[in-house]
Amino acid sequence: MATDPKIIAIANQKGGVGKTTTTINLGAALAERKKRVLLIDLDPQGNASTGLGIDHDQRDATTYDLLSGDVTLAGAIQQTTIDRLSIIPANTDLSSADLELIDNAKRSFLLRDVLRGNPTDPLDFDYILIDCPPSLNILTVNAMVAAHSIIVPLQSEFFALEGLSQLILTVRDVRQTANPDLRIEGIALTMYDSRNNLSLQVEDDARENMGDMVFKTVIPRNVRLSEAPSFAIPVLTYDSASKGSAAYRALANELIEKTNKMRAA
Ligand code: ADP
Numbered sequence: 001m002a003t004d005p006k007i008i009a010i011a012n013q014k015g016g017v018g019k020t021t022t023t024i025n026l027g028a029a030l031a032e033r034k035k036r037v038l039l040i041d042l043d044p045q046g047n048a049s050t051g052l053g054i055d056h057d058q059r060d061a062t063t064y065d066l067l068s069g070d071v072t073l074a075g076a077i078q079q080t081t082i083d084r085l086s087i088i089p090a091n092t093d094l095s096s097a098d099l100e101l102i103d104n105a106k107r108s109f110l111l112r113d114v115l116r117g118n119p120t121d122p123l124d125f126d127y128i129l130i131d132c133p134p135s136l137n138i139l140t141v142n143a144m145v146a147a148h149s150i151i152v153p154l155q156s157e158f159f160a161l162e163g164l165s166q167l168i169l170t171v172r173d174v175r176q177t178a179n180p181d182l183r184i185e186g187i188a189l190t191m192y193d194s195r196n197n198l199s200l201q202v203e204d205d206a207r208e209n210m211g212d213m214v215f216k217t218v219i220p221r222n223v224r225l226s227e228a229p230s231f232a233i234p235v236l237t238y239d240s241a242s243k244g245s246a247a248y249r250a251l252a253n254e255l256i257e258k259t260n261k262m263r264a265a
C-alpha cells in the first residue's frame with residue numbers, strides 16, 4: 001500500500017542561510033536512497049528551479065498557477081534530470097501580493113488543499129520538500145499549513161539564532177489556527193566551519209538551547225555546494241565525492257531514520 005508522502009517545509013525568514021541548497025541536495029540525496037521526491041519551489045526567485053535545470057521558458061506551469069487553480073497538481077509536476085526527483089518550478093509570478101488578495105479564510109490553505117485535499121488520490125511520492133522564500137509571508141504560511149514538519153537551516157554565523165524565536169512564534173500560531181500537528185523536524189546547521197570558533201559557538205548554543213531538535217549532521221561550508229547550481233545539478237551529481245555530498249547524504253539518512261521511527265510509533 002502506498003503511504004502518504006511526508007511533507008516538509010524548508011523555512012527560515014533569513015535569506016542566504018542555505019534553504020534552497022538544502023532543498024535541492026537533501027532532495028537529491030533522498031532520491032539516491034530510492035525515495036520518490038517532489039520539490040515545490042515556493043520562492044518567486046525560483047532558485048531551486050534554476051539550480052535543477054528548469055529554464056525560464058520551461059516554466060509554463062508554476063507553483064503560482066497551481067495555487068491559483070489554473071493547473072492541476074499532475075499538470076504542474078516536471079521530472080528533473082535526476083531519477084525519482086521531480087519539481088514544480090516557480091517564477092516571479094509567485095509574488096505574495098496576488099495571494100494577499102484572496103479571501104482571508106482561504107488564502108493560507110491553498111497549498112494544503114492542493115497537496116492534502118484529496119485523500120482518496122494518494123500522491124506517488126515519499127517526500128515533498130517545499131523551498132520557502134526568505135520571509136514569514138503568506139507563502140511561508142502556506143507551506144507551514146500544508147506541511148507535516150519543517151526543517152530550519154541555520155547558518156553557523158553570528159546572529160544565527162536571532163530571528164529563530166520569531167520563526168517559532170509563527171509555527172506556534174500556525175499550530176493554533178490551522179495545523180495542530182505541525183512539528184519541527186530539525187534544525188540543520190549550514191555553512192559550518194570547524195576551524196572557526198564562531199561555528200563551534202553557534203553549534204554549542206543551538207544544541208544547548210534546542211537539544212535534540214538540532215540534527216546531528218552539520219553541513220560544512222563547501223565550495224562545491226555553491227558551484228553546483230551554476231551547472232544546474234545537485235552537488236551529488238556535480239561532485240559525488242565532495243564533503244557537501246557526504247553531508248547531505250548523512251542528513252538524508254538521519255531524516256529517513258526519523259521518518260521510519262515516527263511511522264513505527
Ligand atoms: P537561501 O535559499 O536560504 O537564500 P541558499 O541555499 O541560496 O540560501 O544559499 C545562499 C548562498 O550560499 C548560495 O550562493 C549558496 O550556493 C551558498 N551556500 C549554501 N550552502 C553552502 C555551503 N554549505 N557551503 C558553501 N556555500 C553554500
Ligand code: MG
Pocket residue numbers: 019020021043047132
Ligand atoms: Mg532560496
